[in-house]
Every structure is written in structure tokens, then in C-alpha cells.
Amino acid sequence: VVEIYSKRLQIQERLTSQIANTIYEVLEPKGVAVVIKADHHCMTVRGVHTINAQMHTQVMLGCFEQNILLQQQFLNS
Secondary structure, three states: OHHHHHOOOOOHHHHHHHHHHHHHHHHOOOEEEEEEEEEOHHHHHOOOOOOOOEEEEEEEEEHHHHOHHHHHHHHHO
16 A cells, blocks of 8 residues: 555655555554654755654544544554
8 A cells, every 4th residue: 555655746644644544444444543754855955954854644543533542552652
């Protein structure tokens, strides 16, 4: 799923949502949590020249949406 969506030109937020939604719709689990941490070379090589420019995006669906404890367990693992 990641390879399919990551080959398209798009923003990281949309990529994260597409991965989570596809897993949730196709597999029908109780919940899905997707976190993407990516280096943004456009910020390190050109532009503002920020070192280690990372963007973190996350999508939580199903049982992860309302259960704060479950979210924390996932994010801390």
C-alpha cells in the first residue's frame, strides 16, 4: 500500500490518509494507526537550508480515534 501511494506526486498529509483509509476499508480492522516521519530534502538542499527537516503526520481511525490510551500506547511503541 505504501509503495503504491508513495509513487504519486502528492503531499505527505494526503499520503498518510490514503494509506490509513485503504487499510481500514479493505481489511476492515477495529482500528488503524499510521504515522509517517519523512525527511524533507527540499528544505535541507534548497530554500531555507534547515538541517534534519522532518515532518511527522499521523492518522488514527476506528478504535484509535477516541481511545487516548490506545493512541499513547501506539505512539510510545
